Amino acid sequence: MTRFGLQLPNFTFGLDDRDMFGRVADLATAGEESGFTSIWVMDHFYQLPALGGAEQPILEAYTLLGALAARTRRAELGTLVTGVTYRNPALVAKMTTTLDVISGGRAVLGIGAAWHDLEHDALGYPFPPAGERLDRLEEAVQICASLFTEDSTTFDGRYYQLRDARNVPRPIRPDGIPIMIGGGGERRTLRLVAQYADRCNIAGDVDTIRHKLDVLRGHCADLGRDPASITTTRLGSLFLSATPDEAAQTRDTLVGLAGAEFVATCTIGTEDEVAEQVAALLDAGLDEPIFNLPFADPAGVARAGALLTGRFPDA
Numbered sequence: 001m002t003r004f005g006l007q008l009p010n011f012t013f014g015l016d017d018r019d020m021f022g023r024v025a026d027l028a029t030a031g032e033e034s035g036f037t038s039i040w041v042m043d044h045f046y047q048l049p050a051l052g053g054a055e056q057p058i059l060e061a062y063t064l065l066g067a068l069a070a071r072t073r074r075a076e077l078g079t080l081v082t083g084v085t086y087r088n089p090a091l092v093a094k095m096t097t098t099l100d101v102i103s104g105g106r107a108v109l110g111i112g113a114a115w116h117d118l119e120h121d122a123l124g125y126p127f128p129p130a131g132e133r134l135d136r137l138e139e140a141v142q143i144c145a146s147l148f149t150e151d152s153t154t155f156d157g158r159y160y161q162l163r164d165a166r167n168v169p170r171p172i173r174p175d176g177i178p179i180m181i182g183g184g185g186e187r188r189t190l191r192l193v194a195q196y197a198d199r200c201n202i203a204g205d206v207d208t209i210r211h212k213l214d215v216l217r218g219h220c221a222d223l224g225r226d227p228a229s230i231t232t233t234r235l236g237s238l239f240l241s242a243t244p245d246e247a248a249q250t251r252d253t254l255v256g257l258a259g260a261e262f263v264a265t266c267t268i269g270t271e272d273e274v275a276e277q278v279a280a281l282l283d284a285g286l287d288e289p290i291f292n293l294p295f296a297d298p299a300g301v302a303r304a305g306a307l308l309t310g311r312f313p314d315a
Helices: 017-033 061-071 089-103 117-123 130-149 189-196 206-223 244-258 271-283 298-311
Strands: 005-008 038-041 076-079 107-112 153-156 161-165 179-182 199-202 231-240 267-269 288-292
Touching (some): 005 017, 017 061, 017 298, 038 061, 038 288, 130 179, 130 189, 189 206, 199 206, 206 231, 206 271, 231 271, 231 298, 244 267, 267 271, 271 288, 271 298
Parallel strands (some): 005 038, 005 288, 038 076, 076 107, 107 179, 231 267, 231 288
């Protein structure tokens, strides 16, 4: 069965704050019950500019995932993605392991080099140049992988040092928690995927996806790794319309709000049109497309999940 993920990016529901989590949980359970096999949340402290910026609500990722673990039963749970600059990687490993135990072995560690400089500056997190952030990411994924699988970890890196570090309890799965690296940088990020990760998450339209996955396969060839051992994912927005006219109106509105480049990464249309676009994503080489539905209520999430799993029952 083809896998599809659901990302929950938005927490502005017109509700009292005390009712916010209930709506998020309803979206997550609607996603799981309709066939989405993974649930993802952003790891940010400020809402992103495209979703209203710092004045809009956003929940801390790992606290939220722990709560969703108690409301769901089957779907994997992860961040898309944790910024390496926000927490010591040993703490990230501990938090993700705790999520894995709470959820019965459903945690995924999504991690990347971080990018949202505004929240770094506002909250006092250092925001080093991209090269250093990637260097930190390389150290962090090695540390987390070791803490997920080894009895103890000693690591002497440039940025992080561990001495006989223990991670007890261990993850539920004996081979540890899957690590997904987010980002499409061709020289460093995709090479880090080939070296260390179980999954990748890239962005872009169909042609971009094909190109990025070709680059990833090249890095795998250089390192002697089977690219089929890496699960390929991509995040995009999905807008399911009742009619072709409604789809065209949605597309025009999004072009005006976010630009044509963003719209090229979206899946917009009627059920038949969405199925055709998703088929193109799968043909480009994706194993698990991940979608957010920014304006959907639980019924809309359920409709999308039923469409995707109904039209693509087999890998």
